[in-house]
Amino acid sequence: DQQVKQNSPSLSVQEGRISILNCDYTNSMFDYFLWYKKYPAEGPTFLISISSIKDKNEDGRFTVFLNKSAKHLSLHIVPSQPGDSAVYFCAVFSNTGNQFYFGTGTSLTVIP
Amino acid sequence: DAGITQSPRHKVTETGTPVTLRCHQTENHRYMYWYRQDPGHGLRLIHYSYGVKDTDKGEVSDGYSVSRSKTEDFLLTLESATSSQTSVYFCAIIRGLAGDGEQFFGPGTRLTVL
Numbered sequence: 001d002q003q004v005k006q007n008s009p010s011l012s013v014q015e016g017r018i019s020i021l022n023c024d025y026t027n028s029m030f031d032y033f034l035w036y037k038k039y040p041a042e043g044p045t046f047l048i049s050i051s052s053i054k055d056k057n058e059d060g061r062f063t064v065f066l067n068k069s070a071k072h073l074s075l076h077i078v079p080s081q082p083g084d085s086a087v088y089f090c091a092v093f094s095n096t097g098n099q100f101y102f103g104t105g106t107s108l109t110v111i112p
Numbered sequence: 113d114a115g116i117t118q119s120p121r122h123k124v125t126e127t128g129t130p131v132t133l134r135c136h137q138t139e140n141h142r143y144m145y146w147y148r149q150d151p152g153h154g155l156r157l158i159h160y161s162y163g164v165k166d167t168d169k170g171e172v173s174d175g176y177s178v179s180r181s182k183t184e185d186f187l188l189t190l191e192s193a194t195s196s197q198t199s200v201y202f203c204a205i206i207r208g209l210a211g212d213g214e215q216f217f218g219p220g221t222r223l224t225v226l
Contacts, residue, residue, distance in 0.1 A: 004154075006154075032212055034214060041219075041220070042219060042220070043116075043202050043204075043217030043218050043219050043220050044155070044202070044215075044217045045217070046214035046215065046216070049214060089154055089155060091155075091215075093212055095212065098162075098168075099157055099160070099170060099171075100145075100157065100215065101157075101171075102147075102154045102155035102156070103154050104152060104153060104154040105154050
């Protein structure tokens with residue numbers, strides 16, 4: 001069973017507009033949530049994270065929102081830039097399981 | 113740059129042959145991970161290690177074994193490769209002593225099993 005789901009395989013956004021990437025998870029025991037960015041032929045790179053005690057974390061153009069009751073995580077990028085074009089993975093972590101689970105990824109294209 | 117290298121970067125092999133992938137880190141981190149990335153599946157954990165000779169299974173461990181005899185090296189072995197193991201394999205580490213926090217990934221190994 002997929003513990004983490006990213007239901008949109010792809011997303012296209014105009015440069016300067018907001019990109020919203022979504023992620024749903026199944027287990028309420030997850031307590032740490034992360035977003036990674038991946039360019040072709042490279043390993044994923046960490047972008048931003050949030051712990052379960054918070055509902056928002058901001059880092060420059062990137063903001064992650066956590067809705068624990070809905071088991072939903074989202075990443076907002078504003079303003080979007082062409083260099084943001086990449087595949088974005090959400091990941092979750094449980095201290096009890098000591099493992100990370102990744103979503104299937106969303107390919108973001110920012111159109112100049 | 114977390115000082116993670118993977119070797120080989122590309123490999124083509126035949127069904128039934130053994131294959132070993134190497135992950136090397138230069139910073140002596142405790143936790144190391146092996147993932148595979150496949151279309152439609154994202155990244156899935158194969159095995160991880162929390163110290164020398166300490167390893168545990170991930171969600172897709174069947175057909176894989178690992179060894180960690182030194183802090184800096186984490187080896188992933190396919191005892192008898194199958195076509196379903198064609199994938200891109202990523203190694204990752206976590207900085208610090210706890211098993212949480214952000215992971216840093218290596219550049220990946222593209223494995224093709226014919």
